[in-house]
Amino acid sequence: MSTHPPVPMVDLKAQYARIREDVDRAVLDVLASSQYIKGEEVARFEQEFAAWCGAARAVGVANGTDALTVALRAYGVGPGDEVVTVANTFIATGEAILLNGARPVFVDVDPVTCTMDPAQVERAITPRTKLILPVHLYGHPADMPAIAAIAARHGLPVLEDAAQAHGAEIGGRRAGALGHAACFSFYPGKNLGAYGDAGAVVSSDAAFLDKVARIANHGGGVHKYDNVLLGTNSRLDTVQAAVLRVKLRHLERWNAERRAVVEAYSRALADVPGVVLPTERAGCRSAWHLYTIRVPERDRVQAHLAEKRIATAVHYPRPIHLQPAMAVAGGKAGDLPVSERLSREVLCLPLYAELPLATALRIAGEVRAACAAVASA
Numbered sequence: 001m002s003t004h005p006p007v008p009m010v011d012l013k014a015q016y017a018r019i020r021e022d023v024d025r026a027v028l029d030v031l032a033s034s035q036y037i038k039g040e041e042v043a044r045f046e047q048e049f050a051a052w053c054g055a056a057r058a059v060g061v062a063n064g065t066d067a068l069t070v071a072l073r074a075y076g077v078g079p080g081d082e083v084v085t086v087a088n089t090f091i092a093t094g095e096a097i098l099l100n101g102a103r104p105v106f107v108d109v110d111p112v113t114c115t116m117d118p119a120q121v122e123r124a125i126t127p128r129t130k131l132i133l134p135v136h137l138y139g140h141p142a143d144m145p146a147i148a149a150i151a152a153r154h155g156l157p158v159l160e161d162a163a164q165a166h167g168a169e170i171g172g173r174r175a176g177a178l179g180h181a182a183c184f185s186f187y188p189g190k191n192l193g194a195y196g197d198a199g200a201v202v203s204s205d206a207a208f209l210d211k212v213a214r215i216a217n218h219g220g221g222v223h224k225y226d227n228v229l230l231g232t233n234s235r236l237d238t239v240q241a242a243v244l245r246v247k248l249r250h251l252e253r254w255n256a257e258r259r260a261v262v263e264a265y266s267r268a269l270a271d272v273p274g275v276v277l278p279t280e281r282a283g284c285r286s287a288w289h290l291y292t293i294r295v296p297e298r299d300r301v302q303a304h305l306a307e308k309r310i311a312t313a314v315h316y317p318r319p320i321h322l323q324p325a326m327a328v329a330g331g332k333a334g335d336l337p338v339s340e341r342l343s344r345e346v347l348c349l350p351l352y353a354e355l356p357l358a359t360a361l362r363i364a365g366e367v368r369a370a371c372a373a374v375a376s377a
């Protein structure tokens, strides 16, 4: 048994300890204001987050899944339509498409960045294709210039699933300003996380975001009981907006601290036989939401680390085209060889801004020992 304290995947208590006074005050201010739905905190957060992304405007919604679902609805995606996306993602990407009555058309991913392989996109486009939905997985931006070029040839919008990519960049432009619009999640463990569920749609297309805002608020028009579109209740909670405003001020520094952990891992693991380390494509900056290595015998390496009380995670153990919930999309084993292989090999190591570099080095040492033990067994 290890004498070291257990290492979690993320440590939200450690983060809260750094900002406690400001968060407590912001939450108490909302409670005192009695403005619990919408109001200034939400509007300010929407402005500040859009500016942070380099986009004109953001609309806060209840969570990242709703951000995708409502955005697709605002594009008019519905029955008979197809959306080209990836299966190497969280289930929500596919759910949002199916919940709108459309069909996800899954393409494979690039094995290095684990994001949409542009070479596969063109042949997945049919006359029914309504848009392209790449995912910036683990915080690494999808190859947006190549995807945008294909989309432009076919007159299709590109919607970014940026749920894991707060601060990801291509050529100095951030996620949120890389496609026509972008959907963010502020699930607590994300780089920018609320203290509950929250999400946002970001874009510089004012008319589109206006539609998103209406759909997310019962299709509302100018007056409260003026319901012009079929909508839903998916508003960003005011308390969450207040928390997010405090945290947004720290996001740049926290992302830099994550990067320092990543660099420590990558230096320490550079020569471990059989292990493939995550990298950044030229011109790209990952938001480093997750540090995901590829390792043969993944489950045995994970078990070794668990014995040392080091938490790890597998994002994701099954590509979503093989999830029973996606069966109507008609996916079968063998369709997407890279995604399917990644699901057997990927292993995410603990990564958060407060993770001491000495702990990262110890974890790397345990990964090395685990790989050696597995190789010699």
Ligand SMILES: Cc1ncc(COP(=O)(O)O)c(C=O)c1O
Binding pocket: 063, 064, 065, 066, 089, 090, 092, 093, 135, 161, 163, 164, 184, 185, 186, 187, 197, 198, 199
């Ligand atoms: C890639 C991706 N898309 C969508 C979502 C959905 O976000 P939420 O959990 O806020 O609904 C997530 C969240 O984990 C995600 O990782």
